[in-house]
Amino acid sequence: MNIHVASRPAKSRPEDARDAFAADVIAGLTRHPRQLPPKYFYDETGSRLFEQITRLPEYYPTRTELGILRDHGQEIARIMPPHAALIEFGAGATTKARLLLARCKIGAYVPVDISGAFLNGQAAALRADFPDLAVHPVVADFTAPFNLPRAVQDMPKVGFFPGSTIGNFEPHEASAFLRGARDILGEGATLIVGVDLEKDEHVLRAAYNDEAGVTAKFNLNLLRRINRELDGDFDVAAFAHHAVYNREQYRIEMHLVSRTARTVQIMGRGIAFRAGDSIHTESSYKYSVERFQALARGAGWIPGTTWTDPDGMFSVHALLARK
Numbered sequence: 001m002n003i004h005v006a007s008r009p010a011k012s013r014p015e016d017a018r019d020a021f022a023a024d025v026i027a028g029l030t031r032h033p034r035q036l037p038p039k040y041f042y043d044e045t046g047s048r049l050f051e052q053i054t055r056l057p058e059y060y061p062t063r064t065e066l067g068i069l070r071d072h073g074q075e076i077a078r079i080m081p082p083h084a085a086l087i088e089f090g091a092g093a094t095t096k097a098r099l100l101l102a103r104c105k106i107g108a109y110v111p112v113d114i115s116g117a118f119l120n121g122q123a124a125a126l127r128a129d130f131p132d133l134a135v136h137p138v139v140a141d142f143t144a145p146f147n148l149p150r151a152v153q154d155m156p157k158v159g160f161f162p163g164s165t166i167g168n169f170e171p172h173e174a175s176a177f178l179r180g181a182r183d184i185l186g187e188g189a190t191l192i193v194g195v196d197l198e199k200d201e202h203v204l205r206a207a208y209n210d211e212a213g214v215t216a217k218f219n220l221n222l223l224r225r226i227n228r229e230l231d232g233d234f235d236v237a238a239f240a241h242h243a244v245y246n247r248e249q250y251r252i253e254m255h256l257v258s259r260t261a262r263t264v265q266i267m268g269r270g271i272a273f274r275a276g277d278s279i280h281t282e283s284s285y286k287y288s289v290e291r292f293q294a295l296a297r298g299a300g301w302i303p304g305t306t307w308t309d310p311d312g313m314f315s316v317h318a319l320l321a322r323k
């Protein structure tokens with residue numbers, strides 16, 4: 001299989017990735033408030049759990065965004081230059097890209113994801129389902145610069161960033177990401193971004209506190225991953241999943257809250273928790289269409305068409321790279 005491992009050379013070896021993970025975990029758990037980067041949710045188990053989340057009745061974003069892409073597929077197809085390379089940041093299960101691939105004349109598809117094993121499985125499935133499509137998966141952390149595969153360098157580029165993954169960034173990080181994407185995609189590029197919208201708090205809270213407990217499992221998998229990969233000894237059952245809406249900041253916050261006082265060992269280092277101590281594991285910012293367009297404008301993109309669903313739950317934005 002044709003896999004491109006594209007992060008900067010210093011991050012491309014598994015032991016470097018483990019060192020970076022260890023450094024981020026120790027730094028995040030020893031500062032106050034404690035916080036871990038959400039990108040570490042996505043080992044293979046985390047990617048599978050996220051897929052289960054997308055099918056939950058309470059989790060409206062995936063089915064709503066898919067509805068927008070279906071309802072406005074023809075208009076979206078019209079803004080895609082023929083035979084462009086479609087570059088998806090954080091491709092996951094590639095469900096939304098499949099919709100575009102079925103409707104548009106795409107020259108090549110470049111799914112980019114940090115979750116390497118899961119990505120490679122999805123790329124193999126895509127090749128089987130779209131035998132004429134050139135698929136070039138790239139295992140990379142999209143918060144750092146990376147190179148696109150040589151095969152697509154001369155093609156027109158369309159970036160695709162669905163799932164409101166942009167909402168997991170702090171606003172200044174979202175702005176940095178948009179600037180970086182502009183550099184990677186180049187002049188003349190289009191970027192299609194899915195952005196979750198502000199809405200009734202009850203709907204938001206339910207989406208991150210599903211009855212089946214899958215979001216809790218996804219959140220707690222981060223501690224299991226630390227135990228597996230960093231010689232940790234978290235007692236996972238001693239932590240509770242909390243998801244709350246922070247109205248002032250327009251964001252859902254996910255936390256893991258320690259039920260007990262205990263010192264946890266990670267790579268031989270002791271980190272003390274008191275009962276009630278919290279680790280902030282993810283934010284999911286909600287935007288208005290105008291606030292997102294202002295963010296995009298400030299990061300070098302010209303807002304084009306924005307599509308929303310009839311209930312105004314979710315938005316899909318077409319952005320054009322400013323010269």
Ligand SMILES: C[S@@+](CC[C@H](N)C(=O)[O-])C[C@H]1O[C@@H](n2cnc3c(N)ncnc32)[C@H](O)[C@@H]1O
Binds near residue numbers: 038039091093094
């Ligand atoms: C919220 S999921 C969205 C998945 C899919 N695009 C969708 O719309 O359902 C975020 C995806 O981005 C990937 N991801 C998260 N942080 C990343 C990073 N820093 N670099 C590359 N991929 C990342 C995850 O592995 C996951 O597949």
